[in-house]
Amino acid sequence: MLSDPAGALAALDPAARAYLDLLMRCLTREAFLDQEWWDADLRDWPGGRDAVLPLLRERDWRVVRRGDPAARAEGRDWPPTAETMIGTARLANVAECCVAALRDGVPGDLVETGVWRGGTTVLMRGVLAALGDQDRRVWVADSFEGLPVPDERYPADAHLDWSDVEVLKVDADAVRANFDRYGLLDDRVRFLEGWFADTLPGAPIERLAVLRLDGDLYGSTMDALTALEPKVAPGGFVLVDDYGGWPSCREAVEDYRAAQGIDAPIHEVDWTGVWWRKP
DSSP states (O other), X not given: XXXXXXXXXXXXXXXXXXXHHHHHHHHTTGGGGGGEEOOXXXXXXXXXXXXXXXXXXXXXXXXXXXXXXXXXXXXXXOOSSOSOOSHHHHHHHHHHHHHHHHHTTOOSEEEEEOOTTSHHHXXXXXXXXXXXXXXXXXXXXXXSSOSOOOOTTOGGGXXXXXXXXXXXXXXXXXXXXXXXXXXXXXXXXXXXXXXXXHHSTTOOOOXXXXXXXXXXXXXXXXXXXXXXXXXXXXXXXXEESSTTTOHHHHHXXXXXXXXXXXXXXXXXXXXXXXXXXXX
C-alpha cells in the first residue's frame, strides 16, 4: 500500500526529521530572516542612499532588514539571499513526496525542471542523504539563462516575455556553489544545462520517482511533461509549482493530462503549487 506523503516527514527518525527541517529553514532563510541584506531603499537615511552606501561599503558594513516571514512562508517574494523562493509549504511538499517515494520503494531518480538558485534540488539531495540512499540521482535542469522568449506556437505565452528579468538568471556554477555550501555536491547531482526542448528529450534519465516542474510558461511546462512524465514510475509523484499562479502553466498541465488520459486527482499545496501521484 502506498503511504500518505502528508505524514512522511513526521514518520522519519527524529534526527533525519530535524536535519531536513533545519535544511528547509536555511534554504528559505526563515531561520535567519533578520540577516538578509537590503540596500535598495535608504531614502530616509541622512544624506539618502547615494551618500550612505559608499560610507557603509568603505567600512565593509552592510544594511540588513527583517524579512517578511508571512510572504516567505507562502513563497510570495523574491528573496535577496535564499536558495529558493517557493516557500515553506511547497518546500515541505517536495520533502514529503521524496520521502514517501523512497519509503514506498518507488524506483527512479529525482528531478526539477527550472531550479533558479537550486534550493529545491539541494533539498532533494538532502533527502537522499538523510534516508541513506546510495543509488538515486538528482537532476538539475535549467537554461541557467532565465526564462526563454515565448514561443509563438503557444498563444498562452504570448504576453509573458520575462526573458530580460535578470534576477531569474542564475548560472550553473552559482547553483553548484549552493550545493557545495550545504555539503551536498557530489557525482549524484547531475546538471542538464540548456533549454528544455534541447536537453530533456535526450536526457539520460531512465526512471523517475519524483518530477517537479517549475517552468512558468506553457512551452516550458509542456516540454518538460512530454519528455519526462512518461518516465515517472507507478507510485511516483508529479509536482507543479506554477499551476495556480501562472494560467499558461495550468493550461499546459490540463492539455497534457487530457491528451494522455491522466485522471489522477490533483492535490493543492498552497495558492499555486499542486501535485498528483501516478497510479
